[in-house]
Amino acid sequence: MQPLADKLRPKFLADVVGQQHLTASNRPFAKIIENNHLHSMILWGPPGTGKTTLARILCEQTNAQQINLSAILSGVSDIRKAIKQAEENRTMGLATVLFVDEIHRFNKSQQDAFLPHMENGLITLIGATTENPSFALNNALLSRSRVYILKSIQADDLLILLEKGVEQTQLKLSDIQQHQLIQSADGDARRLLTLLEILSDYSVDGVVKDEEVALIISGQARRFDNKGDVFYEQISALHKCVRSSNPDAALYWMNRMLDAGCDAQYIARRLLRMASEEVGNADPRALSLCLDAWETWRRLGSPEGDLALAQAATYLASCPKSNAVYVAHNQAREDAKNRGSLGVPMHLRNAPTQLMKEIGYNKGYQYDHDNSDSIAYSQKGFPSEMGEKVYYQPKQSGLEIKIAKKLDTIRKKRNV
Numbered sequence: 001m002q003p004l005a006d007k008l009r010p011k012f013l014a015d016v017v018g019q020q021h022l023t024a025s026n027r028p029f030a031k032i033i034e035n036n037h038l039h040s041m042i043l044w045g046p047p048g049t050g051k052t053t054l055a056r057i058l059c060e061q062t063n064a065q066q067i068n069l070s071a072i073l074s075g076v077s078d079i080r081k082a083i084k085q086a087e088e089n090r091t092m093g094l095a096t097v098l099f100v101d102e103i104h105r106f107n108k109s110q111q112d113a114f115l116p117h118m119e120n121g122l123i124t125l126i127g128a129t130t131e132n133p134s135f136a137l138n139n140a141l142l143s144r145s146r147v148y149i150l151k152s153i154q155a156d157d158l159l160i161l162l163e164k165g166v167e168q169t170q171l172k173l174s175d176i177q178q179h180q181l182i183q184s185a186d187g188d189a190r191r192l193l194t195l196l197e198i199l200s201d202y203s204v205d206g207v208v209k210d211e212e213v214a215l216i217i218s219g220q221a222r223r224f225d226n227k228g229d230v231f232y233e234q235i236s237a238l239h240k241c242v243r244s245s246n247p248d249a250a251l252y253w254m255n256r257m258l259d260a261g262c263d264a265q266y267i268a269r270r271l272l273r274m275a276s277e278e279v280g281n282a283d284p285r286a287l288s289l290c291l292d293a294w295e296t297w298r299r300l301g302s303p304e305g306d307l308a309l310a311q312a313a314t315y316l317a318s319c320p321k322s323n324a325v326y327v328a329h330n331q332a333r334e335d336a337k338n339r340g341s342l343g344v345p346m347h348l349r350n351a352p353t354q355l356m357k358e359i360g361y362n363k364g365y366q367y368d369h370d371n372s373d374s375i376a377y378s379q380k381g382f383p384s385e386m387g388e389k390v391y392y393q394p395k396q397s398g399l400e401i402k403i404a405k406k407l408d409t410i411r412k413k414r415n416v
Contacts, residue, residue, distance in 0.1 A: 004197040017157040033061040040125040045150025048188030051128035071105035103127030104136030152187025184217035247317035268294035282322035282398030320398030328391035342383035
């Protein structure tokens with residue numbers, strides 16, 4: 001039985017829902033068909049956004065012979081067979097498009113196998129991927145292809161598709177039921193039509209009950225490629241919203257990740273990092289609070305422990321911010337890395353043996369508590385080759401206001 005998604009697959013650009021930035025008049029794909037000139041390309045976008053459909057339309061509308069490969073199921077031998085078929089097509093005066101689904105799953109040598117045949121014009125390559133091509137594909141392959149980004153299908157476009165599906169299945173859906181299906185599809189046209197097709201098996205005379213809709217949409221996961229692009233985009237959003245003192249947006253992104261199945265302990269680790277990187281000494285309590293939140297989650301688990309993570313995220317976003325420790329740490333690390341193995345000044349070395357005392361270890365050291373203010377202002381802390389440096393410069397934020405004032409006084413007395 002032909003799946004509903006395949007039955008409704010568009011044959012012309014005008015029938016494609018979404019992707020207007022590529023398919024509308026004077027846009028790239030319309031121009032390709034208008035000029036009858038197809039070039040190698042990578043179609044990058046989430047599942048169910050029309051990558052396979054658009055590749056098929058472009059091939060048919062430019063009169064090219066399409067050969068399909070799936071990188072999940074195919075290997076080098078399959079690539080060789082496809083190239084042989086392309087050579088036969090050329091003898092008959094036919095252009096060949098090699099469509100490779102999930103192209104990011106091919107390894108480097110498999111991707112390299114396409115290059116000479118793209119160079120000599122034997123094939124036009126169209127690759128489809130859900131992964132960022134910058135990381136998933138060879139630079140050589142990317143340099144010979146144009147990358148087109150496909151977007152998640154918006155609700156208005158999904159409604160148009162749903163209406164076509166309802167007409168095909170003869171189902172009777174209320175506005176609320178339609179809204180629930182569109183929400184559950186989460187921008188994926190294929191998922192929407194699959195849900196509709198499953199729903200048709202439950203209906204009697206086209207009538208759909210609310211509990212039946214609830215049954216088939218339960219457990220539908222949000223789009224979240226663990227350790228992939230969407231994962232890193234969302235954790236970046238969480239971090240940046242904490243930095244910009246936006247607790248509401250921080251909570252939203254944190255819950256988006258938790259809802260999609262992200263490991264809560266990963267979020268706990270990132271919050272702990274933010275406590276040092278974004279807050280630092282402006283509010284040292286942030287570090288302890290994040291540790292407590294992490295330990296609370298470990299004891300309670302989800303969903304009860306998620307509340308502790310929410311408390312940490314909102315606290316971090318709401319309290320004073322300073323990246324002074326972060327900046328100072330990076331500067332000191334660069335000096336430690338680039339200045340070689342400079343010796344510890346003699347006055348800072350311990351002298352536990354008589355020999356070490358005789359050769360000058362600890363000579364000239366001033367015990368700070370024996371000095372006024374309990375600080376030996378003339379005592380140097382860096383190797384003499386470097387001179388005294390200033391890395392840590394507190395911000396005028398939270399507790400660092402007081403820290404900055406104190407350090408300014410000390411540094412002036414040290415002539416730093």
